[in-house]
Amino acid sequence: MKKALINMDSGELVETPVMNSITIDSVVFGFEKGSLEVLLVKHAEGISKGKWGLPGGWIKQEEGIDEAAHRLLRELTGLDQIYLEQLKAFGDPNRFPNGRVITIGYYALVKREDYRIKAGFTASEAKWYKVREIPDLIYDHNEILEYSLQNLRNRVRQAPIGFTLLPEKFTLLQLMQLYEEILGVEMDKPNFRRKILRMKLLVDLNEKQKDVSHRAAKLYKFDNDIYQKLTRKGFNFEF
Amino acid sequence: MKKALINMDSGELVETPVMNSITIDSVVFGFEKGSLEVLLVKHAEGISKGKWGLPGGWIKQEEGIDEAAHRLLRELTGLDQIYLEQLKAFGDPNRFPNGRVITIGYYALVKREDYRIKAGFTASEAKWYKVREIPDLIYDHNEILEYSLQNLRNRVRQAPIGFTLLPEKFTLLQLMQLYEEILGVEMDKPNFRRKILRMKLLVDLNEKQKDVSHRAAKLYKFDNDIYQKLTRKGFNFEF
DNA sequence: CCAAAAGTGTTCGTGATACACCCATGT
DNA sequence: ACATGGGTGTATCACGAACACTTTTGG
Numbered sequence: 001m002k003k004a005l006i007n008m009d010s011g012e013l014v015e016t017p018v019m020n021s022i023t024i025d026s027v028v029f030g031f032e033k034g035s036l037e038v039l040l041v042k043h044a045e046g047i048s049k050g051k052w053g054l055p056g057g058w059i060k061q062e063e064g065i066d067e068a069a070h071r072l073l074r075e076l077t078g079l080d081q082i083y084l085e086q087l088k089a090f091g092d093p094n095r096f097p098n099g100r101v102i103t104i105g106y107y108a109l110v111k112r113e114d115y116r117i118k119a120g121f122t123a124s125e126a127k128w129y130k131v132r133e134i135p136d137l138i139y140d141h142n143e144i145l146e147y148s149l150q151n152l153r154n155r156v157r158q159a160p161i162g163f164t165l166l167p168e169k170f171t172l173l174q175l176m177q178l179y180e181e182i183l184g185v186e187m188d189k190p191n192f193r194r195k196i197l198r199m200k201l202l203v204d205l206n207e208k209q210k211d212v213s214h215r216a217a218k219l220y221k222f223d224n225d226i227y228q229k230l231t232r233k234g235f236n237f238e239f
Numbered sequence: 240m241k242k243a244l245i246n247m248d249s250g251e252l253v254e255t256p257v258m259n260s261i262t263i264d265s266v267v268f269g270f271e272k273g274s275l276e277v278l279l280v281k282h283a284e285g286i287s288k289g290k291w292g293l294p295g296g297w298i299k300q301e302e303g304i305d306e307a308a309h310r311l312l313r314e315l316t317g318l319d320q321i322y323l324e325q326l327k328a329f330g331d332p333n334r335f336p337n338g339r340v341i342t343i344g345y346y347a348l349v350k351r352e353d354y355r356i357k358a359g360f361t362a363s364e365a366k367w368y369k370v371r372e373i374p375d376l377i378y379d380h381n382e383i384l385e386y387s388l389q390n391l392r393n394r395v396r397q398a399p400i401g402f403t404l405l406p407e408k409f410t411l412l413q414l415m416q417l418y419e420e421i422l423g424v425e426m427d428k429p430n431f432r433r434k435i436l437r438m439k440l441l442v443d444l445n446e447k448q449k450d451v452s453h454r455a456a457k458l459y460k461f462d463n464d465i466y467q468k469l470t471r472k473g474f475n476f477e478f
Numbered sequence: 479c480c481a482a483a484a485g486t487g488t489t490c491g492t493g494a495t496a497c498a499c500c501c502a503t504g505t
Numbered sequence: 506a507c508a509t510g511g512g513t514g515t516a517t518c519a520c521g522a523a524c525a526c527t528t529t530t531g532g
Contacts, residue, residue: 019260022341061339065330089328089343091304100300102261104328104341154397173510191495193512198493214509215502412483430522432485437520453483454529 018058025056027148031165037128053138109164157239163222171217257297264295265345266387270404292377346387348403402461410456
């Protein structure tokens, strides 16, 4: 049962058969210079021309929704293997102007260093915005973004997912600043060190920072195998 | 744009225009005699005749999804004002045998005492099952149930929602047993008392149990206004 | 009397918090 | 010398865990 479908926003013809009342929209988080950022895309055509929104798209008939979310992000960023979690479905009957469309929200955490290398879109089409400087977005995308921020704040305290936003090798202060930024709190450096090191989740790389105008800090990395092992022993990440 | 639609499971004609690729399925939790239970319904017709599944249905064109979930539960149980939260969308391309249908999972917490009074279905069509004795369900409903259990275990530790499963007036031991059952742990009575009372969330009703063959316990109730007030002051429910 | 659950008291250890202080490195 | 961040030490306090013990009520 092949269908010819029209993208309701851009007017563009959608080739492959997709589910025409459900979309996916993803909130892609990045962390750069102490700020939490979100990747937004500019709508080139259709009613909301020029306005920014979350990256998203349609679900193909034969693919799962997680699969679709991954595919859409790969098409946009060139990145595979992205940390991606479903938020929930948003289904206000009036959220979408051109018909009844329910969207399934996702949020992703990426390392900005990776994104820079393999960007699939040009700068004019996609741009990082600091979460404190998000403009008016199309449809209900501001609501989805707000919800995902709440969700991120909860999740980051209960699972070691914050590392996904940092480079492979990071210092303890970088990690702390990440938590401070996401949770919107101030933390005590000495106490943070002890707390995170006590968990024994981090691998000391026996390397130090270079080219810094102060005492170089040790570099660490997060080891997921260790985390899995600890979890099986009953360890519970709590922050 | 009115459509004539067929309920893909039962073959029944669906009168009002609904979204035909999305359903809602709800996990309704109850708590009775120390056991956590789930409300299941028997499928009377269609391929899965005789098999049990989660209560669910279609979303109407002009209603929101939370609204639809509430309506469906009202139709089933006669209950309004139910505690209801969205879980997430389930969208495996093969989850539904007769076509591509994505379902949005919800979970609800009800007081069994209320349910008993206003039941809308007969016993042969709907039945409470202990969570440890769930049979094979239709489609991916076992998966949805399992996921909602995980979710309930998380949520119950971070928000005061457990009370929703208990009668208006309850004893501290009942509350403790609720937590023990949901979380699957054993707790220390004295310590539990102090912990929950220290939060000052409960109102001492100055009433006691009656007709019990041991020292009667004080009755308490949960006061949501107090909780809101404390929350605004920075209080955070943690268990 | 006993059984069963209600309810209080006390001890111990761990971890969160606050903060003083020294170390290393570039300008 | 001093600014900047790295890193250690320590006192205090609250809370969770464990458990001994007293109280109330029905049978």
